[in-house]
Amino acid sequence: MRKPLPVFRRTLRESWVSLAGWTVGVAAVLFMYLPLFPSIGGNGQMQQIIESLPPELVNALGYDQIGTGAGYAQGTFYGLIGFLLLTIAATGWGAGAVAGAEETGRLELDLAHGIGRVPYALEAAAALLVRLVWLGVFAAVVVLALNDSAELGIEPRRVVDATVVFVGLTMLSGSLALFVGAMTGRRGRGVAAGAGIAVLGYAFNAIANQVEDADWLRFLSPYSWAFHQPPLVEGLNPAGAIALWGGTAVLVAGSAGALRIRDVVG
Numbered sequence: 001m002r003k004p005l006p007v008f009r010r011t012l013r014e015s016w017v018s019l020a021g022w023t024v025g026v027a028a029v030l031f032m033y034l035p036l037f038p039s040i041g042g043n044g045q046m047q048q049i050i051e052s053l054p055p056e057l058v059n060a061l062g063y064d065q066i067g068t069g070a071g072y073a074q075g076t077f078y079g080l081i082g083f084l085l086l087t088i089a090a091t092g093w094g095a096g097a098v099a100g101a102e103e104t105g106r107l108e109l110d111l112a113h114g115i116g117r118v119p120y121a122l123e124a125a126a127a128l129l130v131r132l133v134w135l136g137v138f139a140a141v142v143v144l145a146l147n148d149s150a151e152l153g154i155e156p157r158r159v160v161d162a163t164v165v166f167v168g169l170t171m172l173s174g175s176l177a178l179f180v181g182a183m184t185g186r187r188g189r190g191v192a193a194g195a196g197i198a199v200l201g202y203a204f205n206a207i208a209n210q211v212e213d214a215d216w217l218r219f220l221s222p223y224s225w226a227f228h229q230p231p232l233v234e235g236l237n238p239a240g241a242i243a244l245w246g247g248t249a250v251l252v253a254g255s256a257g258a259l260r261i262r263d264v265v266g
Contacts, residue, residue, distance in 0.1 A: 007110070007120050011097070011127035019131050022089050023138055026082065030142045033076045034150045037069055069152030070232040073143060078162050079227050082139060083169065087198045090132055090174030095190030097124035098259060099181030108264050121182055121256040128174050136167035154232055161236035165226035168244035172222050173198045175251035183258040197222060222247070 003009070066075040098121060101107035111117065140163045147154050177194030181187055201223035208217040208224065218224035225240035 005123055005126075006115060007123035008127050011124065012130065015093070015127075015131065018089075019134065022085065022131075022135055025085055026135055026139050027142060029081050029085065030077060030139065030146065033081070034073060034143070034146045034152065036150075037072050038151045068233070069147075069150070070154045070158065071230065073152055073154060074162070074227070074230045074232040077139070077143075078166050078232065079230075082166070083198075083202075083223075086132060086135055086166070086170040087173050087195070089135070090128065090170045091177045091191055091194030091198070093128050093131060094174035094177030094194055095181045095187045097121075097128060097178050097181065098255065099185055099187040099190050102181075102185045102264060103187055111264060117260045118256040121178070121259045122252065125175065125178060125252040125255065128178065129171060132167050132171050132174065136163045136170075139163070139166070158232045158235060162231040164236060165231055165241050165244060168241060168248065169201075169222055169226040171248050172244055172251070175248045175255070179251045179255045179258065182255040183262065185262070185264070 066072050098107065101110070107120070110120065140159045143152075143154065143159055144156060146152070147156075173194040176197050177190040179190075180193040181190030184190070201221040204217040204221035205223045205228065207214050208221070218228055222244060225237070225243045229235075229237040229240065231237070
């Protein structure tokens with residue numbers, strides 16, 4: 001009898017080294033940036049630097065609240081470097097889950113051994129989610145561990161809020177990469193799609209921050225859904241969280257449907 005969830009279990013088993021590497025990367029960024037806040041933010045120096053910059057640049061980067069501990073963590077990690085790291089990881093994992101397996105011939109072999117197409121896509125998505133949740137929760141634990149020593153003053157429940165949308169935002173990119181990969185069988189196209197939605201979302205948010213008449217772009221920006229209301233500062237935006245996770249669910253279901261009906265090229 002075949003063990004349950006073979007694709008899910010194999011994916012986690014084979015990717016633990018890369019997951020460990022991403023975990024170290026997240027830790028390195030947090031330990032590099034957050035302890036600096038007392039020296040450059042707590043004494044008002046950071047706010048002075050921000051005030052000396054062009055307002056357009058400050059608004060584009062979302063640094064208007066970076067003089068506070070919560071705003072600093074939001075702007076440096078969740079809204080920028082951490083977002084970049086997890087998006088790269090999610091896009092690579094999502095694009096490789098189906099399309100990468102198809103390009104190497106593994107997908108055809110797995111399907112020939114009785115693994116259903118729909119379960120294959122769903123298990124791949126579950127493995128992607130577990131890895132991103134791990135990275136998001138790990139980041140939250142580190143932020144909380146540094147909260148007092150770095151004088152951030154972040155409410156613990158706000159860290160939970162930030163984690164929900166942080167993982168949701170990056171999972172959306174990974175799910176789109178998975179969907180396009182499942183639909184086309186080409187890993188490169190999946191990577192382009194996952195990276196593209198992240199870049200466009202960030203760009204739309206930046207434009208909306210600078211141009212009042214372009215505020216409507218926020219409705220097209222997953223980045224805005226997650227961070228227009230900074231979760232570390234103001235708490236979770238329920239509508240944004242629902243949009244992120246709802247979009248992810250649709251893309252995962254679409255991935256299963258696309259793989260189910262498409263011819264697989266060995």
